[in-house]
Amino acid sequence: MTSNTLPRLLRGAQGRPLTLAQHEETFAFAARRASxxxxxxxxxxxxxxxxxxxTARKARLLRDQRNHSKFVVVNAMEGEPASHKDRTLLSTNPHLVLDGAxxxxxxxxxxxIAVCVARDNPAVVNHVERAIHERARRSLRGPALELHTPPWRYVAGEESALVHWLDDNKSLPQYRTKRPHILKIGHSPVLVDNAETCAHVGLIGRYGADWFRGLGTDESPGSALVSVTGAVRRPTVLEVALGTPLRKVLEASGADTDPQAVLLGGYGGRWLDAAHLxxxxxxxxxxxxxxxxxxxxxxxxxxxxxxIAESQRMVKWMANESARQCGPCAFGLPAIAEDLYQLASNSRDPRGAHQRLVERCAVIEGRGACAHPDGVVRMVRSALEVFAGDVASHLGGVPCAGSSSVQHFASVPTLERAEELVWE
Ligand code: SF4
Known part of the structure; x- marks a missing residue:
């Protein structure tokens, strides 16, 4: 594959993972250039x-560590409930991810190399296991590939929690005073990269940087996998060129192209008003x-x-996913969920709830060992901004149309479907 069209990562999708032979045929090598x-x-x-x-800066940092036993960790834990991209990728082209690793x-x-897939995802675990066996039969040279299957939790996919689990069987984030921080298994430095990142590295290794830059923008080159959920015919994973207008992405995924807003970046992301689509x-x-x-x-x-009601539901879910080792996170997130509930349900004191919400966000921000509570604060602040009209209705004691029957649009996807969007 040297043509520069989509799909790249999902090329060859056939409803089951490509075998090693099919993979080599689909992604034939081009001549290598620089290092x-x-x-x-x-x-x-x-x-x-x-x-x-x-990615290169992170790799360089690890390359410069003087240690003879280093690890690469492929993070395919996919802790975000609205994300489906890594499992789609590993169910299509597992060898591309392993090439990159x-x-x-x-x-x-x-x-x-430790490949980490949540054990609650047995189909993907099987795909990766099979791919690793295929490679083991091919050659005994190269780094040892091992599959690890931690239990699924939102914070289990956080890179320090993942390394902690590999080191000590505990999925707890580690407090880091400065970043970048070198994570370690025992005394061995660890490079953690997401599964999709590894697949892009696999393609760059075959076709080079110029080819990679053939899609995307100058600052955001390449393609990316996108999981689209919510007001969509069915949850979908697409591959898009970075820089594609958001509305085109919605259109190609079968989503509502005239929505009220979209949440970008997951439950710890931010709401974006539809005016920016x-x-x-x-x-x-x-x-x-x-x-x-x-x-x-x-x-x-x-x-x-x-x-506001939708955000409340997500905060409640996120509060249950706290690793409960930091007070502001363990106690603060349920309190934020309660404030949002009081605001959205037209309680007797919506103004008090709103005031507490604003104050709590300021107190909690930056106080966790990991970014989990910061993600919640970010999402809640954006909700107060983007849904200012709903907030005003609630503050005025007027029930807004959507809150009387809280609809769960941000539902966890249940279907897998790999589609390709060609946008050039
Ligand atoms: S901030 Fe929350 S999720 Fe992160 S380590 Fe502390 S308690 Fe756990």
């Missing part, structure tokens, strides 16, 4: 797990609205629904 790290640097690839950190291992000098789907274009693409999640909220 892999130079190619990665030139590609401008940024992580697709949520933080959008430059092997390239990263060669860059940093790692002898071990013609913005390109790329971090630099969305930054003025305080939004980023995060881990590629779009939740579509139809007109008539109450954004």
């Amino acid at each position: 892999m790290l130079e190619e990665l640097d030139a590609s401008g690839l940024r992580g697709r797990g949520g933080a959008s950190f430059p 092997e390239y990263l291992a060669s860059i940093i000098g790692a002898k071990n 013609d913005a390109p789907y790329a971090n630099e274009a969305l930054a003025p609205q305080g939004v980023s693409i995060g881990a590629g999640i779009i939740v579509v909220l139809p007109r008539g629904a109450c954004g």
